[in-house]
Amino acid sequence: MTMTIQERIDAARKAQAQILDYTQEQVDKLVFEIAKVIYLNAEPLAKMAVEETRLGKYEDKIGKNTDTPTAFWAYLKDKKSVGVIREIPEEGIIEVAHPIGVIGAVTPATNPTVTPLCNAMHALKGKNALVITPAPRAEKTSTRTVELMREALVKCGAPADLIQIIEEITIEKSAELMEKCDLVIATGGPGLTKAAYSSGTPAYGVGPGNPPVILDRGYDLVDAAKKTFIAVGSDNGILCDGDNLMLYPQEEEKDFFKALRDEGVLIYEDKDDVEKFRAALFSNGKINSDLVGKDADVIARAAGFDIPAETKVLGLKIEGVGKEDIMCKEIMGPVVVLKDYDTFENAVEMAVRNMAEAGGIGHTAGLFTNDKEHIKYAGERIPVARLLVNQPTPDAWGPATNGLSPAVSEGCGTWGNNILAGNVDYIHMLNVSKIAMPLDVELPDGEKLFKD
Structure with missing residues (x-):
């Protein structure tokens, strides 16, 4: 039975609530295992992607499915994303990470495997849940990718609904997901980015390439x-x-x-x-x-x-x-x-x-x-x-x-009508609080500073 978008969101919120007390080690275990399962299934996923989308080359997609999870894990494994993530004594600042909640991610047909994987790695790193909108042209490949990641989560004792994918995708379903989730990651063309920014939900989009x-x-x-x-x-x-x-x-x-x-x-x-x-x-x-x-x-x-x-x-x-x-x-x-x-x-x-x-x-x-x-x-x-x-x-x-930083979404800044000029990173899928301690400093003398 096909779930509604609201049911997907509700299931994601329930799953996300179950990992709020996870330690950094538990979180990193989830991130590692979903990377591992895609790495181990690189060849069948590459074959499926080429056959379904008729885009790209089989050998290169194998490389994507192995190199990308390897690079992402190497980058993420030592990063703090749970509780206190940084202290800056000289500034009296303590930074604390908080999950965003449910993230909606739109996936292009050009990267139907690694885009869902890497968005999931970033999302889970911050104790978030992820609901993916697949490209219609690549729905089978992206769905299989999500199935493998869900199986890996269950083997870790975590709820499978931390990662979900919408079936029988339509424009209306994508729009509803964008409206009801807590953050949108829109990887695709300018029309998609505009839709994400128009949803009323905070969003990271990308612009077209052409280097x-x-x-x-x-x-x-x-x-x-x-x-x-x-x-x-x-x-x-x-x-x-x-x-x-x-x-x-x-x-x-x-x-x-x-x-x-x-x-x-x-x-x-x-x-x-x-x-x-x-x-x-x-x-x-x-x-x-x-x-x-x-x-x-x-x-x-x-x-x-x-x-x-x-x-x-x-x-x-x-x-x-x-x-x-x-x-x-x-x-x-x-x-x-x-x-x-x-x-x-x-x-x-x-x-x-x-x-x-x-x-x-x-x-x-x-x-x-x-x-x-x-x-x-x-x-x-x-x-x-x-x-x-x-x-x-x-x-x-x-x-x-x-x-x-490793990314599957490369923001183009205001030049490309994006909010971010840089690679979308795990830190962009966190709310970071700054605890500000008092500093023993004095304000400069304004009379001396601005007199001349």
Whole structure:
């Protein structure tokens, strides 16, 4: 029998009340066990996701299902989230964690396994319950993911209803969940984020991706090509933080293109050829949804080209950025558009303009450089929450190789109409009280301070 949204909320509140007295050790045990069960079922879940959604690549989804729980647990295991979590004697402050309650989480079809898992890990870390809205296109995969996590909770002696998923999802059901829960985590497009913010419930949303990446002069072209191949090809390019526009020095075009081709990128430079891809990928200003997340050879066939099936990434040389070329919009496929630049300042200007005119502002950008001053220059001018230096832009999710907190929701700040400019973390699923003790200090003399 299908439960109503209210029944789901009631069951979640009842389950959450049962763990309010859990210790940090008990909480961490739950977080560990749900991570473990998804790790151990990485292959069948990956197979299910590809077969159901027809998005991405099986091998890459296996990697997501193993690497993500590993990274999340490594990050969360030593973090305090129960009771007193920090004391700052010099400021007279004691911080105390409190659960939020019932969190509603909206899951995209692009990540039907790791998004439910990681939102659940963050939620449970703070003694919260989680009710998940699956993408209709991925309902079976997300439901199986939740079933496995619920089984893991029961083996720990915890109530299964700490993690639930809505069946037979509709827009109306999603809206009701957003309205009745205590916090919304909305991972998806701008329409979804707007709905979350309009629900009357506090919400964390994300904006669309479309990262520009700048290759600076003097950087190793082979390394840049390798990391670009990874960024664009991973899971057939459906990652919102994967490269879309690559800006490179004009005099290095020949050598850089060779490095890309050596990695396996099939590059089209002829304007007529690129136009065929443009026509295949976009129609009436919108991306062709039938090609989202598809293999490179499928996209090529749609454009009228017969290429080797093992081709993983396509490179398309363009003449303009932003509104000058629709190819600069988010493609969500194993395709990178390539544009040369004159000066580094020119490259930064194009990166900024591309996001403002073609989308992706606030999300993520990339930079390959050995110049610290250029890092600062770009960081001060490119309006993104994450600037990835000398690494694939999908590392914006926060692997162990950088200092970003692991996340499946990457906030884009007010640039992208989000409340948070950063990765949604477990701390964002807690209410933190500050106990303020009196300090033995005196107020500065205002007469002396402001007299002149």
